[in-house]
Amino acid sequence: MKVTLKDVAARAGVSEATASKAINGRGDIAEDTRSAVLDAAAELGYFPAKRLDPISARPTITAITDAIDPSYGVEVLRGLVEEGDxxxxxxxxHIESEGVQRATSxxxxxxxxxxxxxxxxxxxxxxxxxxIFEVARRRGIPVIAIDPYVMSKDADVTxxxxxxxxGKTATEHLIELGHRRIALINGLSEFLPGIERMHGYRAALDEAGIGVDNDLIFPGRYTFGSGFDAAEEIMRLSEPPTAVFALSDRMALGAIRAFESHGIRVPGDISVIGFDNSPGAELATPALTTIAQPLSDMGRLAVRTLRDIAAGHSATSTRIKLVTSLVVRSSTGSPPSR
Structure with missing residues (x-):
């Protein structure tokens, strides 16, 4: 038997008008009343049909990003908006900090x-x-995680x-240019995409018979400043590397700024490669060699996937990976003669 708004209102002990406002996020309703209505709807399995005015009431997708790497979020968002249109x-x-996520009911x-x-x-x-996941479950809508920090079992699609x-391709590019001492500017220690990139770096070195020198791995936080700081540490080595692979473009650009502030030329004295192909990579001086992530395509695919789910179709896959590619510019070259 189909559950109706009247059933939800009766379960929550409110009028149908109040139940409708609570479910649709309209009106000034007490927090405990709204909670009671939403809980009743979830218990009964009630999800209202969408009656959409094509002009003023189009379906929406809620996009949550943070401010750690704005260029990354902007590219994904561009794909979301273009496909949404x-x-x-x-x-x-919405831009939301981690602290806000934890503190909000x-x-x-x-x-x-x-x-x-x-x-x-x-x-x-x-x-x-x-x-986020609790709200999504309660409202009966899916969550898609783009490049998730960890592989979350709660996300419907990643x-x-x-x-x-x-990561392997970036390192192989440097090896093919003749580099053997290749430093890595790492990312956050538990960030899954960064871990995978680091493992690719290690695999390329091992396959080339070079091996991994842990003294050439430096911490980073996917910020310009952390790349700058890592480069300062690299320059203090008694035997510095001839190339650096940074796990994000922002860290790579920070490293280049540090090197050049000490008169070290890129790529004349040291090569630098990044990861993301963010908008600033091509405009940098020198233009940054990098690994391109299909960030806009991720956003477009997210919209198509949510549209299909909303239409009653199952996602073709719950774990989707899009292919990266090497973009060679001016920040990498052969190692200097010593």
Whole structure:
């Protein structure tokens, strides 16, 4: 028997009008009343049909990003918006810090962040914490995690890049140029894409018979400043490397700034390669050699996947990887003669 709004209202002990406002996120409703209605809807399996005005009431996708690497989020968001426009879906972005995620209650998060008529949530954050998954389950909408910090069992679909292959390709490019001492500027120690890139770096060195020198691995945080700091440490080595692989473009650009501030030429004295192919990579001086992630394509695929799920189709895969590629520019070259 089909569950109706009247059933939900009776279960929650409120009027149908109040139940409708609570479910649709409208009106000034007490937090405990709203919670009771949403809990009743979840218990009864009630999810309202979407009656959409094609102009003023298009379906929406809620996109959550953070400020750790804005260029990364902007590229994914561009793909979301472009595909959303093609499909008649509005993208509603929110920038949210990790602390806000932890501190916010599910009802408060839903009220502040979940867009009306949302057919799904796309996360582009290093850590997905707090109420996001609880809200999604309660509303019966899927969550897609882009390049997730860890492979979360809670996300309905994850979309990421071939990070291991990309890390290996970056390192092989430097080896093919003749480099043997290749430093790595690592990322956050538990960030899954970074771990995969590091393993690709290790695999390339091992396959080339070079082996991994742990003294050439430096910590980073995917920021310009951490790349700068890592380069300062690299320059203090008694036998510095001839090349550096940074696990993000921002760290690579920070490293180049540090090297050049000490009169070390890139790529004349040291080669640097990044990862992401972010918008600033091509415009840098020298233009940055990097591994391109199909960031906009990730966003486009997320929209198509959510649209298909909303139409009643199953996702073709729950773990999707898009292919990375090497983009050779001006920041890498042969090692200097010594």
């Amino acid at each position: 093609r499909r008649g879906i509005d993208i509603v972005p 599910p009802n408060e998060w839903e009220s502040k962040h979940l867009a009306p008529r949302s057919i799904g949530i796309v996360t582009m954050v290093y850590r997905v914490r707090g109420p 979309i990421s890049a071939t990070n291991w292959e990309g």
